[in-house]
Every structure is written in C-alpha cells, then in structure tokens.
Amino acid sequence: MYSYQPLKADEVKFVLVGLHERLDACPRGSRDPVFMLDCLKERVEDIAVLYEAEEPAFRDPDFGLDGLNRLGAIMASLALIEEEYLPAVAHVTDEERALRLVFLGAVQRLGLHWIKDLVVHSSGNLAIFPKFFAVLDIPVVHVQANFLDKCLCLPGAFHEFGHSVFLKFVEFYNAMKAELAAHFDALRKAIGPVTEEQKKRLLEDLDEAQAYWTDSRLAELFCDLFAQYVAGCANMISMVDLSMGTGQPACDTDIQGYPPDAARVKVCEFALTPEQAASSEVKHLLADWERYAEVDRADSFYRDVCSEKLLRRFTIVVLELLPKLMPQTQRNVSLMPDIEAVLGPYDSLTLEEATQRAITVLMKRPDIYDSWWREARKKLA
C-alpha cells in the first residue's frame, strides 16, 4: 500500500542531500561569498538534524496533517535557499564578484554594519533579498545585466540597501505610520459644515487614501529617501530617470506595492538641500520632469494620497531620524562634482564617488564618457 506522506518524506530527504552537495560544490575563492556559503550550509545541516529527529512522525499516519505541515515548512525553507541563494552563489561571473566587493565596501561605509556578506546576482532587476530567516546579514543584491554600464541606475543600489535599513530599524516604519495617521486625522478634523451624507463620503475618501499607504509603499518611499540621503544630486537625477525612462504615467496610483513615481521623485526633491536644489543640473532635469509628470493634472485620488503636505511630512521625519539611528551614515549635501576635478588623477573610487562622477561625465563630457568609465570602473573599490 502506498501513501503520500512517506513518499514526500523521502523526496525531502533527497532534496536535503542534493542541496548540501550543491552548496559544497560552490566556488570558495578569495572573492567568493564564503561566509554566506557557510551560513547556508549551516542552515541546511540544522534542517537535516531536525528532519532526522522528526522522521518517525513523517512516516506515522497517526501524525496526519501535522506531518504534512511540517514537511511543507521544511520544503519552504529549502526552497528559499534553492530559489533565492543557490542561483546567486553557484555560478558567479567576474562582474558579480567585482560588484560584491564594491557593494560590501559601500554598505560598511554607509553604516549597515550588520551585513556580514552579500552576493550579487545579475538576474535582470535591481532588487534586494535582505532577510534570510531572522537575520539581515547575508542579503542577495539583484542587478540588471551589465549593471555598471547603466550609470543613471547606480544610485538604485542605495535604494536597495535602504530595504535592509528599513527592516533593521522599525522606528522608521513607526514614525512614517504616525505621520500618516496624524496627517489624515488633521484632515478629518478639518471637515467643515457639511451634510451628514457629505461628511460620511468625505470620511470614506480619507480612509481610502490613508489605507493606500500600505507597508510596502511606505518601505519604497523610505528607500528612495535613504538613497537621496546618501547619494544627493546623483540620486535625484536617477529618480528622474526612473520616472521618465520607463514611460509610466508619473501619477499612476495603481502600481502594486509602489507609490506613484511622482511621489517618489517629489520626496527626493524635498530632501535636497537648498544649494542642491538650486544647482543647474538638478534644476534643469527637474524642470524636464515637471513637464513630463504633469502633476497639476493628476486626478483627485493622487492629490488625496500624495498631497505635498503628506510627502513633506514623510521626508522630514525620515531625514530627522536617519542621523539619530544611523549616525555613521554620511548625508550627501554636496553639489555634483566639478568636471575638471572628476577628470583629474585618482587611485581608487568608491561606489558613492563613482555614482557622482559617472553621472557628471555623462552629463558634461559625453564625448569621453566611454573611455573615462572604462578606466574608472577598474578603480572601483
């Protein structure tokens, strides 16, 4: 007689052994994520020990659904390693290896000291998988193919690091939630003398607008502000690219998990220092974007959920909290670097410097950008 549960238990055992072997076969050179590989192997070994102890339950029909649920939980844990981590650590390209070291340097300088190792995976989208079970110390950073060729996207790496910061410090989420609640409470209190029916309708609209700000949307907005904080003008230009480069309507409120691009650009604009905002590079590109975005013509729902007042509140609270919670993270308050200085000699470049310099050269000396960047990227540290 055959039954499903022991069959599944045998498969799980096979998957455990296979995954362990695959992790063992991963390269372990000096530029490879050895710490991460050790963490993954340790996790698989822990699961194997538990599996062995619980195996009698998986083969005993009296345990019924509990055995199946447990096998399902084990498979989900293994799938997380197989689906997210293994593709990133098994076949690492030279660019991924180089980027890993560049990103590791950046996260340390930016104060994300909890990150002990990371791996870069050119999977097509800029993204991060920051949390492995309960820990934040071994993220997978996903980038577009040939990421370093796309200098306008470089500040996006800081946005991705922001996800790790947002998960590390719940204070950011709490503060943004409090600002959100305070903003809409004030609007509710400000409702003037209207009929009961009108008041009911207005209150429903406000509830809907407040509920629009899901945890995911708050997280994305925080990450934009984090990138703005550390990358200044270069991030502002990158945000304009994010909005205009995709052809997506700037005030689209229907993007799953994201605020409208216009709100994202706006919070970064609000986070500029007066000097940065007045700089010609930023001023001209933002003017281009204003013409493109047509925020004045946005529908009433956009105006309700993304009012400038609310976006400014988000910006202020994040900018106030960042130096308190991450005192080692330097805010970028500088202007775009001078082209003569950029073209001068240097021994090495950090990701933060490269981001500023590459965009400067692309803007001011596109004729030499190709040759300049080919040399500069060799000096990324």
Add this chain to the structure above:
Amino acid sequence: MSTLGQLSGSIAQNLGRVDDLTKWLIAVRADMLGKVAALKLSAEQVVEAKKKVAEFLDALAPVLEGKADGDNQQKLILKRLVDGGRQPTDYGSDFAGISSAMKSNIKLTAEQLNKVSEVVGYLQGEVAGEVRRLRSR
C-alpha cells in the same frame, strides 16, 4: 527595483512562525499519541511546545470571535475559514478551550488537535505560496 525586499521580510516573519508552530504541533501530537520517546523529545520540550501553541491560540481566538483585529496571519486564518464555509466563532471558542486544556495538561482529543493543525496548515500554505512567488517575480 522590485518588491523583493518586502517579500523577503514577509517570508522571514511567516516562515519563522510556521517553522516553530509545525515543530511544536509535532511535539504536542506525539504527547497525545504517547509517542514522545519515538521522537526523542524531552518532557521539557513537550511542556514548552504546549505553552507556545496555547499562546498562539490565545491570540487567535479573540480574532476569530470578532473581538480583536488581529495581525496579517490571524486575518488570513479568519479569511480561509470563512472562504471554506467554516464558522470562525466556533473555531474561536474551541481554541479557547484547547488552550485551557493545554495549560492544565488535560489530554487533548485528536479532533481538537486536528482543528489547530488545520489553521496552521493555512499559514504553511501561505508561506509556501510566498516562496513560490520568488520564482515568478
């Protein structure tokens, strides 16, 4: 950019909870069946498992009885029960009773424990779905 960052946080939270709950339920079931020795579980581990499952049920019962809002996982259980044509209030009152029994070390019936396993199964299915979404993002 993608919502992977948020998905990662959600998987970490949900998978951790499901991992714990499924482990504790195995221990509680083994105790009910008199098979603790076969799984090499200590008496302390069984006591701890009962305590943790009781805490889970204490937090869940008021949500199912409409007396509290609940977190995302508790709301999911409520939704799944409603979608499945179950009476959440019945589950809520049963869970309050099961929790009391666990705390008083009163022997549970298979039927009682099956109800707990059923709702933990909803959470397990949800987290498996989240992990599957990693493939299709």
